[in-house]
Each structure stands twice: as C-alpha cells, then as structure tokens.
Amino acid sequence: MPELPEVEVVRRGLANWVAGRTVADVQVLHPRAVRRQPAGAADFTARLTGTTLGTAQRRGKYLWVPLSGTGAGFSLIGHLGMSGQLLVQDPAVPDETHLRVRLRFADGGRELRFVDQRTFGGLAVEEAEEGDPEGTPVSIAHIARDPLDQRFDDGTFVAALRAKRTTVKRALLDQTLISGVGNIYADEALWRAKLHYDRPTATLTRPQAAALLAHARDVMTAALAVGGTSFDSLYVNVNGESGYFSRDLDAYGREHEPCRRCGTAIRRAAWMNRSSYFCPRCQRVPRDRSGG
Numbered sequence: 001m002p003e004l005p006e007v008e009v010v011r012r013g014l015a016n017w018v019a020g021r022t023v024a025d026v027q028v029l030h031p032r033a034v035r036r037q038p039a040g041a042a043d044f045t046a047r048l049t050g051t052t053l054g055t056a057q058r059r060g061k062y063l064w065v066p067l068s069g070t071g072a073g074f075s076l077i078g079h080l081g082m083s084g085q086l087l088v089q090d091p092a093v094p095d096e097t098h099l100r101v102r103l104r105f106a107d108g109g110r111e112l113r114f115v116d117q118r119t120f121g122g123l124a125v126e127e128a129e130e131g132d133p134e135g136t137p138v139s140i141a142h143i144a145r146d147p148l149d150q151r152f153d154d155g156t157f158v159a160a161l162r163a164k165r166t167t168v169k170r171a172l173l174d175q176t177l178i179s180g181v182g183n184i185y186a187d188e189a190l191w192r193a194k195l196h197y198d199r200p201t202a203t204l205t206r207p208q209a210a211a212l213l214a215h216a217r218d219v220m221t222a223a224l225a226v227g228g229t230s231f232d233s234l235y236v237n238v239n240g241e242s243g244y245f246s247r248d249l250d251a252y253g254r255e256h257e258p259c260r261r262c263g264t265a266i267r268r269a270a271w272m273n274r275s276s277y278f279c280p281r282c283q284r285v286p287r288d289r290s291g292g
C-alpha cells in the first residue's frame, strides 16, 4: 500500500498538471475501476464530462480532486489500492497495458490516465461536504487530518491519544485519531520515541505523547523530502512500499540488524496480520504484558 508521502507526490503532480482543466471526454476501459460509483460507469462518465477539475487534495492516504462548473458540489476520488497509478500522458503515448480510465481535456493537452494492474484501486465521483472549500468527499470526512496538515491540532491529538483505552501502535494506525501513519512510519516513530508498540496509550505522559507525535511528523517529513524529487515529473505514480526511503529506516525491515542506538538486534513480531519491528532493549515490553 502506498504511504502518505507517496500519495502526496501524486497529489502535487495532479495539482500541477490537471487543476483548472475541463474534461472533454471520459473513457472507462474496465468497469471494475469504477465499481465504487454506485450508479455505474455511465454515471461516472456523465458526471465528469464537461466539468472542471480543481486543485487536488489529500487527507491521510485519501486523494481527491474537487470539481467545479457542471460538477460543483462533487469530487473525483482516486483510490490507488495496491498498484494504482495516475499518469499525466501525452495523447500520442500508446495506451498502457493496464489502462483502466482515460480523461481527455478540452485543451487537447496531456491526458489523465488511471492505470492499475491489479484493479484493487479505482475512481469515483462523490458528493462533497456542503460548503467545504476543499471539497472533502462525504465518505472521507470522518478521517482525521495527518500531522503534516497545517490544520492538524497537536493538543487535541495528544489529549485524545492519552484518553484512548488502546495500545500505542493501534492508536497511530487509527484513522479517526490521526491519518497517514502507516505500518512503516509507526514502527519508525515508535523506535525514535523508545516506545514499545503494545504500550497502553493511557500510560503515556503528555511529553511522551507529544514527543511521539513529533517523531512521527519528522519521519514523514523526511520521507516526503526524499519522495519529493519526482514532483515535477510527468509520471505521477505510486509504487507501494518500494524504495526510496528504505535506506533511511531505523527499525522497519531491519530484523536481526543492530539497533542504530544500542547495537541490540532488531526484532520482528507478528502484530495484527502485519509485522512490528522494534529494539527489545530501547523499546521495552510494557510491564503488564510481561507478567511483571
């Protein structure tokens, strides 16, 4: 799954390349790519044709483009799934093998293509929250902002985190509390904060919770800076967890490798159908879990 920095790269690419352009023609080449459109592909096409795309927005890993003109009050949501890509392509470029949806624009310039090998992703036009200048789709309105969002409220988050009766990694992945922190960034932030993933949130002090948030923000900012090298690329794409940030990771994916702080071998533990990577010395198991 793409993490927040990768989705942000896509958002910036869309903001650069399609904002302000009017859709002339929509082609749905695979119905599965628009299966989230309740009234089907014809409805999807009708709602987009003739409308003007606004500036792409993001909340956590959710991405959308508010519509104006004939589409006012609605937004185009892009679900990238596991392998979805949004490409801005010259019309002369041959169709990609897994091209699912094509938007042509009235200016005759570069097309917007949704390419998805596994078709877990897709596009849909959805009603936006009434009066919301960002055009947030109704289905996304309950998702919390992410720590890189200027409107994220640190104090509210710290208080909500400490009030939750859960464990700290679960809380970091709880999209109603904070968004955009995936499995990788959660492990990295916990390592930096020297907190075990099963630490009960209620036992965190206010400074510990604030420090954890600061570490999560730092990790995501660093990842974004590295991913940002392709912002002006014509290819706006997402490659899941592959890559560019992996060499900078301190915990995630480093099983048996020495902790960069204390030299102890990093461990991997099964955790909610995923893995948690941690340093057993720097990130002690909470006392109530070890029988103490």
Ligand SMILES: [Zn+2]
Pocket: 259, 260, 261, 262, 263, 264, 279, 280, 281, 282, 283
């Ligand atoms: Zn360590």
